[in-house]
């Protein structure tokens with residue numbers, strides 16, 4: 061971000077870490093500027109002026125001022141838009157939140173994200189807090205949308221190498237996580253079954269309207285996700301982390317077999 065004056069941003073608090081004797085630095089996912097680093101002075105003191113407003117996945121509006129030498133932003137004003145306090149009380153949710161926070165911090169960096177995707181994230185944060193059973197499908201659909209929006213992979217309609225139209229015989233490259241055709245594949249590439257492809261397409265096109273609430277429970281219509289697809293997706297996200305971003309997520313250790321530990 062190049063603006064260093066006083067600016068207003070809206071977004072989510074991601075993970076924070078200690079800074080100096082009593083301060084903290086937080087990654088903040090803003091709609092306007094992607095991930096920015098904000099300093100909360102005195103945030104580790106009891107009764108500090110920020111109180112509990114900077115907790116994970118609270119949605120805030122901030123007035124911040126930049127520091128040219130460090131790319132850190134100081135907070136002048138905080139307005140809490142939506143608190144995630146009640147959701148964070150559940151351990152299951154908290155693990156997902158740590159994972160999602162680290163994932164978003166690594167992937168989004170200084171990219172901005174579209175208002176649509178921001179709203180999708182906002183919806184799933186509160187949905188997984190209420191319905192842990194659909195947390196996985198919510199998170200994976202968000203990650204897929206992010207994958208395509210940030211351009212880490214190409215669409216699933218055309219081969220990333222020869223640009224010919226893709227039929228149902230599609231492969232995933234092990235080096236870059238790209239979708240390619242039968243002619244361009246090499247022996248290392250992963251073959252995608254028709255059912256996995258159709259599940260990936262469904263997840264990608266999933267809109268919040270597909271989550272139908274009835275009186276007792278939540279049902280997801282027209283969407284299913286098999287273990288095979290979960291493993292393929294985990295593969296795609298790992299490939300991007302290792303070979304494109306050169307990172308290993310600490311929170312990967314929260315997972316086994318595609319699902320999260322409780």
Ligand SMILES: [Zn+2]
Pocket residue numbers: 219220221222223224240241242243244
């Ligand atoms: Zn091709």
